[in-house]
Every structure is written in structure tokens, then in C-alpha cells.
Amino acid sequence: MTMANASNPFRGIRIGSASGAGLAGWQAETGRSPAVVHKHPVTYRCPLGHETTPVFADLAEEEIPEYWDCPRCGRAGSRRPGTQPGAVGPELYKSHLDYAKERRSPAEAEQVLAWALGQLRRSRGEEPAG
Incomplete structure (x- = not known):
């Protein structure tokens, strides 16, 4: 049986975190822990010099896009x-x-x-021009 915290009954635990007593929630029930995915930040620069750095899963080099749309100006930014x-x-x-x-x-x-x-002009009650 799980006891709810009287001051905040909806308090949750972030997935992947462990409580002070070890595994929490579904991890304790199943004995499994989530798989760790390695992250790979890639920096793109658009023609106006804006930089954006989306984070990808650890992919093969050919799977990472060569160009990425700039969130500031919409132009395509390049990795190189x-x-x-x-x-x-x-x-x-x-x-x-x-x-x-x-x-x-x-x-x-x-x-x-x-x-x-x-x-x-008609909606304002003005005379139409010319």
C-alpha cells in the first residue's frame, strides 16, 4: 500500500530518478530501470550567423541532418x-x-x-478616393 503525502498528494517522481530508498514506482515493481540514451548536441549556423544546437540521440554520422532550419530567421543553417x-x-x-x-x-x-x-474608407464613413 502506498501512502500519499498529506501536504501534497499529487507529488510525483521524475522518471529515471531514484528515491532515497532505491528504485521508485514502476522500477520497484518490475525490477527494471530505464535505458540510458546518449545525447549528441549538434550546432548549426545560418547565413545571418544565428546558432542553434538541437540535441539528437547518439546516431550515426550519416543519420544526422546536414541542414537545420534557424528558429530565428527560418533560413537553413549548416553544420559546416x-x-x-x-x-x-x-x-x-x-x-x-x-x-x-x-x-x-x-x-x-x-x-x-x-x-x-x-x-x-466606407467603414469609416469617408468618401472613396478618385
């Missing part, structure tokens, strides 16, 4: 300074405006802008 992804690598970051420009010609963009400005 000075190299950037070629045409085969991941696509560079595109903003919402970049995608909108792909869908519309400049003439269509002007037409949509004029319509949106007209809607805005």
Missing part, C-alpha cells in the same frame, strides 16, 4: 561553416507576402489593394 544548401536542400523561408506575390500579378495586387482601401 560556409556551406549553404543547394537546389537539393530544403526550401528557404518564405514570408506570407512572398506566397501572396506568387499567387497574384502586380495588376491583380493593385486591384485587391484598391478594393480593400475602398472597404476601409
Whole structure:
């Protein structure tokens, strides 16, 4: 029977930790302990100089990605300074405006802008321009 702590009945133990009396929880019941996975930090640097260091399981060198997206600017960072992804690598970051420009010609963009400005002016009670 397990006794709950009266001051904090939901207090837990982190998996992999051992209590003062030895194994705790499922470890004590099964007699097993969790397998230890070795971690391997890999540093990537994007073209703007931002560094990010994700941590991978201990993998073979060919299993670790050559490029990793920068969390600050979205560009692809490389493990080896000075190299950037070629045409085969991941696509560079595109903003919402970049995608909108792909869908519309400049003439269509002007037409949509004029319509949106007209809607805005009408909602404010202003006279439409031109």
C-alpha cells in the first residue's frame, strides 16, 4: 500500500530518478530501470550567423541532418561553416507576402489593394478616393 503525502498528494517522481530508498514506482515493481540514451548536441549556423544546437540521440554520422532550419530567421543553417544548401536542400523561408506575390500579378495586387482601401474608407464613413 502506498501512502500519499498529506501536504501534497499529487507529488510525483521524475522518471529515471531514484528515491532515497532505491528504485521508485514502476522500477520497484518490475525490477527494471530505464535505458540510458546518449545525447549528441549538434550546432548549426545560418547565413545571418544565428546558432542553434538541437540535441539528437547518439546516431550515426550519416543519420544526422546536414541542414537545420534557424528558429530565428527560418533560413537553413549548416553544420559546416560556409556551406549553404543547394537546389537539393530544403526550401528557404518564405514570408506570407512572398506566397501572396506568387499567387497574384502586380495588376491583380493593385486591384485587391484598391478594393480593400475602398472597404476601409466606407467603414469609416469617408468618401472613396478618385
